Structures are given as C-alpha cells and as structure tokens.
Amino acid sequence: MNYNGFRYVFLENGATYDLDPSVLSQPLGTLNYNIQQDPKTYGSTDFAASFAVGGTVYQIDGYDPAFRLAVEWEGQYYIAQCVDTLDNTALELSTYFETAELKDRTEEVQICDHAGQSILSTLTGDDAEALISLLTQSISAELTNDQYQEIARAQRSGESYQLMFRLKDSTSYTMYVIPALSIVSAGDNRYLVPEEYAQDLKNVFSELPQTPLPMG
Template sequence: MTEKELLERLARIGPTNTQTERMLQRIMNPSEAKSKQKRQWRWSYRIALPAMLGALLIGFGLPLLMNGEEEPAIVVLKPIVTPVPMSIDISPRGLHLPQLGEVRKFLNYNGSRYEFLNNGQPYDLSELKLEESEPLGKLEYDITVDMQNGGTNGYASRDFGTTYMTEGILYKLPGYDPAFRLAVARDDRYYIVQLVGHTDDSAIAAKDYVAAARLNKLVERVELLEYTGSQLLHAWSIEKEVREWVKHIAAFESAGKLTNEQYEQLAKARVPGETYKLRVVLKDGTAIDMLLTPRLRLISIGDSQYKLSDDWVTTYSYLFQSNNQ
C-alpha cells in the first residue's frame, strides 16, 4: 500500500489531521513509536513512584521516625504462683521483725519510688532474656535495716535502696517506659516494680504519669469496685468511654500536701460507701489501682493525692449520689 492510498482510506474514516499524522508515523516508523511510548511510561513512573513512596512514608514511616522506634508489642505479664507467701530476705543480716507482712515492698531508682507488683510475687519474664541487655544497676542499700537503726544512712530516699530483694539487678522492662515500670532479677527469678512517687515525696503530675504508663495505648477497661475490691460496681469497656476516663485522669491536679485535718478526714473515709477502688485494667494482664473518695473530691494515684475535677464530678457523680445522701 502506497502512502497516497493509505491517506485516502484514512480520509474516509474521518480522523483529524493530527491523528492522521500520529497514525502514519506509527505505521511508517514502528520502532520510533515504541521508543516514544517507553519514554512516556518512564516519565509516568518518575512522577508516580515518588508520590507512592511519599504516601508510604506518611502512612507508615513517619510515625516510626517521630517515635524513634517501632511500636512495641504488648506482652501478657503472668505472675508465678508460689506455694507460700514470700517474705523479705533479711536473714543474712540477722534482723528480726515480728511483722514482716506489714513492710512495704518498694525500691528507689533515678529519684523515683517503685512498688513491687502483686505484693512481690515473681513473674515469668524468661522469654524477654533480660540478662542480654545492659543492667541499670544493683539494689545495694537495705532500707529496712537502716530504718531499724534510726535511718541514719538515709537509705529511704537513696537510689538503689530497697525494702525487698536486696542484691537484685535492675533492668529495663521491654515495652515500658523505665519511668513507669522496671524489672528486677534475682536468683533466676524476675519481679516487676511500678512507679508510685518520688523519693522526695513530691507529687507526680497526673498527665506525666498517664504518659509514662502509656495509658492511651495500654488501657483495656476501667472498673469501679467497692473499697476492699471484692465487689464490682461498674465497668467501662467501650473505647470511647475508656478514652474519656484516661482524659479525666490526666487532667487531675495535685492536691498538694494535705493538712493534718485533711489526713484525718481521709482516714475516716477509708471505709466502704465512702471510698472506692478505681481499677485501670491494662491489656498486658496487670492493673493500676487508685483509691477514690468522692465526698472529699480526692483520688490517690500511687503515693499522692489529686483533686477530682469539676468535669469529672459532673460526669460521674451520679454513681455515688445514693451513698452520699
């Protein structure tokens, strides 16, 4: 077919002059047409590929860059049930205390006070292989012995002072901010300690406590129990309700140092119907217990007292009206 015949046939179909020229070029020069098409695809890739990579970075990479590391998985923390209650190991020092069960199990680290979870029961942390990580230090100072001697050494506020598991090795607990929880290893057993206050007895800001505990990520539900914890009165498990609770807790302000009169009122209110246990249940199987005294508008978080906000009272006062009339 000649060029003239081709043009006559195309004219009958009716393409535009521009279309005619393009079609003719593709027929007469097929190799050049393919090369041009490839260049167009390459150009499209140059535009589309960076856009796709940018979207992936925003969706997945940016959160990791902002946090500095990948979001840790939530590990269920399982306590090991021991046949008999554990006591403080003080026999090597010959100390005799008639009421060991009343000694509070806590330690000091980095200016903060941590209490042993589950009353000092060991946990199964063998899969975490803590010994492969760098230890934070060793529990050297026995607070109990020092207090028996009048507290002359000041171990009650010294870092690495403890009332329990002396000689234990401190480690970071994977998945938790060290400002909230730590692990203690001793005699092939592992223990968990949780932030309750500062060694100088100053209050922790509630919002800092919530942030360190990662409550926005870890909370599974919130429970209101009778003072002794034996009876469940109410529970919140819907995500919106749980987030509202976390928001309220973070907004609580420190009540400061209570007066002697306030301490007396608080002590008298530590009875069923006056004080309640607020339990924040975490996805790792553990919980944070707080004592709530609505009449005095106080809640304890760790060793400190906080004021219940007006917003909290407006939202939840209906739960306690029948008990406070």
C-alpha cells in the same frame, strides 16, 4: 526500691511474674540494701531496696523506667512500679499517666469497692478512655488533717472506690477515688479534681452505691 529520684514498690507485694528474658534490656544495676530513705545517700542511678537485695534490675521493653522496672532475683522475676518521688516533688498525675501510657495499655477499668472485693462496674472502650481523661485533670493536693479525717469517714461509709486498670500485658494498675470529695489517690500521693470536672466524676459513680463498713 529507690532509683533515679523515684520510689518504687513491687507489684502485688512481691509476686513473681513469668517474664520472657527477651523483653528485658541489658542489666541496669544491682539492688543494694536500703538503710534509709534519704535520696542524698545514693547516687541518682543507684538502686536501693529492702526486698530482693542482690537482684538484677532491668528495663522492660516498651515501658518507661519511670513507670516500671523488672528485677530478677534467685531465678524469679518481679515488677517494681513507681509510686512517688524521693525529694517530695509533686508527681503530676497527668505526666505519670502519660509516662505509663495508661490510655493505650488499658483493656478495661473495673470499678470495685474500696477493698477490691466486689466489682461494681466494668468500663471498656470510650467509657474507659473518658474516665482516664477525666482523672488526668486532677492536680496535686496538700491535704489538711481535717481532709484526711474526711477521707477516713468516706472510706468507712462506702464512698471510696478502687479502680483496677486491667492492662494488655495481663498486669494491672490500681488507684482510689472518692467522688464525693473530688479526691483521687494514686501511688503515695493525693490529688483533687478541679471543680469544673467534679460533677462529671460523680456521675461515673452515681449508680454504684456501696454498703458502709460495719462499725467496730
């Protein structure tokens, strides 16, 4: 879904949520069919999507629309989450976390294997807050082909971790970290952890080894 210069995806591939209508604003607009991703095709306040076309878009009370929006379609409610800008402007992770109020909304952070099938550790309280603060130091990165190949190798060798932020509203936010490469993946963007914070990041995952994926 496109809106106001941002691109959104529906949580859990379009899962429905039991939202109370009282937490929704007045309707913001209606989803139109998205033929192409060119932001010049639509006005800054137009909604364009390839799912739930005809659905009504709402702001969720307490949420910045630059992080999440709700869509009502055929009597069901869906949540759309911002993952990138439409004009390829860098989406700074620190600003995004602040917009999402992630530090205040998070009850715990589950560190999982890359596929999210095994929980390796759970962080709460100060530990969770410290990890969030560490991640916000990440800066936008333009990666080379060689670096993308390194990412693929790290994922196969068990060096990539999925972070599942369990939020107080019973939803979650997911991102990925490769401590060995100081790389963070959030939404459709890649970030690098500056050298002065790289070891701190590695320390969080140092005792959480994973089994490499079987070779095909």
